[in-house]
Amino acid sequence: MKNRFTPPDMILVIILLEFLMHHFLPIKQIISYPYNLLGIILLVVGMIPNFWVYFQFKGVTPRDIYEMPKKLITSGLFKISRNPVYLGMALILTGLAILLGSLISFIFPIIFIILTDKFIFPTEEKNLEKTFGKKYKEYKKRVRRWI
Numbered sequence: 001m002k003n004r005f006t007p008p009d010m011i012l013v014i015i016l017l018e019f020l021m022h023h024f025l026p027i028k029q030i031i032s033y034p035y036n037l038l039g040i041i042l043l044v045v046g047m048i049p050n051f052w053v054y055f056q057f058k059g060v061t062p063r064d065i066y067e068m069p070k071k072l073i074t075s076g077l078f079k080i081s082r083n084p085v086y087l088g089m090a091l092i093l094t095g096l097a098i099l100l101g102s103l104i105s106f107i108f109p110i111i112f113i114i115l116t117d118k119f120i121f122p123t124e125e126k127n128l129e130k131t132f133g134k135k136y137k138e139y140k141k142r143v144r145r146w147i
Contacts, residue, residue: 042095
């Protein structure tokens with residue numbers, strides 16, 4: 001088994017960088033207390049799809065993006081978004097940025113979205129198309145990538 005940089009690794013590194021940059025290079029505080037506490041709502045809302053999909057995938061299909069999927073899941077949150085986990089992760093990073101309130105914090109959700117679009121989605125979509133072919137392509141037409 002190869003050691004690969006996975007989406008959970010990426011989100012943890014980005015969260016760490018978000019905290020570090022906020023504390024060492026905050027630039028400007030743009031959201032202050034108590035308004036910054038609204039970020040907690042996005043943090044919690046962002047965690048919901050991650051836990052939901054974790055249990056939905058358990059024992060059904062691999063969660064590792066480098067493994068070939070075993071089942072095409074199109075129910076639940078996957079009716080709304082082809083990637084509810086990444087949508088949740090983006091919400092978590094945005095909630096954290098609001099909670100921290102510094103201008104520099106808001107770059108990290110953007111970086112996450114760009115990296116996910118550029119490196120993660122192509123890997124997952126290639127594997128899904130390879131495994132499920134026409135069925136996945138039809139699903140892709142019906143459901144948007146993010147929301």
